[in-house]
Every structure is written in C-alpha cells, then in structure tokens.
Amino acid sequence: MAVRASDVSVHSIRRLWPADRNAVLAYFLRLDPETRASRFMGSVGEAGVRAYAAQAIRAEGAMYGAFVDGVLRGLGELRPMGLTRSRLVLGPQAEAAFAVEPAFRRRGIGADLFARIARAARHRGVTDLHVRCLSGNGPMLRLAAKHGAALQRAGGEIDGALQLERPTPVSLWYEGIAEAFDFSLAVSFPDRDRASA
Numbered sequence: 001m002a003v004r005a006s007d008v009s010v011h012s013i014r015r016l017w018p019a020d021r022n023a024v025l026a027y028f029l030r031l032d033p034e035t036r037a038s039r040f041m042g043s044v045g046e047a048g049v050r051a052y053a054a055q056a057i058r059a060e061g062a063m064y065g066a067f068v069d070g071v072l073r074g075l076g077e078l079r080p081m082g083l084t085r086s087r088l089v090l091g092p093q094a095e096a097a098f099a100v101e102p103a104f105r106r107r108g109i110g111a112d113l114f115a116r117i118a119r120a121a122r123h124r125g126v127t128d129l130h131v132r133c134l135s136g137n138g139p140m141l142r143l144a145a146k147h148g149a150a151l152q153r154a155g156g157e158i159d160g161a162l163q164l165e166r167p168t169p170v171s172l173w174y175e176g177i178a179e180a181f182d183f184s185l186a187v188s189f190p191d192r193d194r195a196s197a
C-alpha cells in the first residue's frame, strides 16, 4: 500500500533535561542489539545500557532528543573531549553520537539531530566536532559526509571531523531562546513516554 505524506508523523527536536530521565532510559532499553552495537561501537547488555542511561542525562555536555507523537525515538549526545571550563563552554573539541530507532529512520531525524548538535556545539565554544563510528557503518558515514565532515580511518573506526564557524551575537541570542523553550517543554511534560514500548 502506498504511504501518504499524512501517514508519516512529524518529529520535533529539543534538548533533554533531567526531567526527561525516564524517557531516556526507556529509549535506550528499546534499542535493539544491532543499533546498540553501532551506537556504542561494541555490544552492550541491558545492565550496561541502564548504567549508561542513568549517568548520561547529568554528564558533561548536552543531549538532544527527537520526539514522534510525544515519544523519544532518536537521541544525539554532545560531549566535550577534554576538560571543560564551565557547563556553558565545552572547549574547542567535542564529540557527537547519535542513534535513531530503526522504525523511525530515513525520515530526516538523524540529519536534524546532527544539525541541532552542531549548532549547540558552535554556541558552546566548539570549533572541532568529531563523530566516530565503525568503518562499515554506511548510514552514519554518509550522514557525517553530508554535513561536511572530513572522514579519516583509524583502524576499524572512522573519525569524522567537522569545522564549526564561530557564533555571532544573533546566533547566540537565537540559541539562548531555543534552549529556554526546550527547558519549558521538558518541565511541562516530564516523563511522557514512561510506559511506551
């Protein structure tokens, strides 16, 4: 049967906050073993996923989520590579990582998460954004290349490096508004998908 445009739910991207912790845990637990292996570049069991999710929301950097019909279906992380001076400034180098649940791929969620994270990194002092994946991960390699990352092989992994422009006063203002809006959404609708499967 043909899929009409109206059959595909739209997604929205926003920053994740501690109020989203249950949604983050439920999302990581839903990921199938193959997706987890691609995301973490190695196999990770349920206990490992639980431990990772518990610390991820409070770890240095920031997380961004893609919501479809109110459920977290894609998640991107921005993490500093080295010491940070404050929670607002990550330093010149940072790393990004992404995963989208299989049923929600190929509809632009990965690209939107990538763009949102690159924008967030730019406004936190990052000039050099890296994304690492296994060398056989065609979708991630194409996604990184599409955003202008320079790809370099290191053993069985590929490092994609993206040079970011410096922020402008207007872009800083816009980013501040976007984060404040994200925060009010997170505290207004916490734990929306606690029970989703």
Ligand SMILES: CC(C)(COP(=O)(O)OP(=O)(O)OC[C@H]1O[C@@H](n2cnc3c(N)ncnc32)[C@H](O)[C@@H]1OP(=O)(O)O)[C@@H](O)C(=O)NCCC(=O)NCCS
Binding pocket: 035, 038, 039, 040, 096, 097, 098, 099, 100, 101, 104, 105, 106, 107, 108, 109, 110, 111, 112, 132, 133, 137, 138, 139, 140, 142, 143, 146
């Ligand atoms: C990589 C990943 C995040 C892409 O998410 P997505 O939502 O499907 O990506 P999008 O729909 O936004 O696609 C953006 C671009 O990525 C590339 N891409 C994504 N999936 C692809 C596929 N299966 N084959 C080829 N290219 C692909 C394309 O260039 C695409 O642009 P196009 O649609 O104009 O061709 C997703 O495949 C995923 O979660 N993989 C498992 C986790 C992982 O590997 N993470 C990387 C380690 S951090």
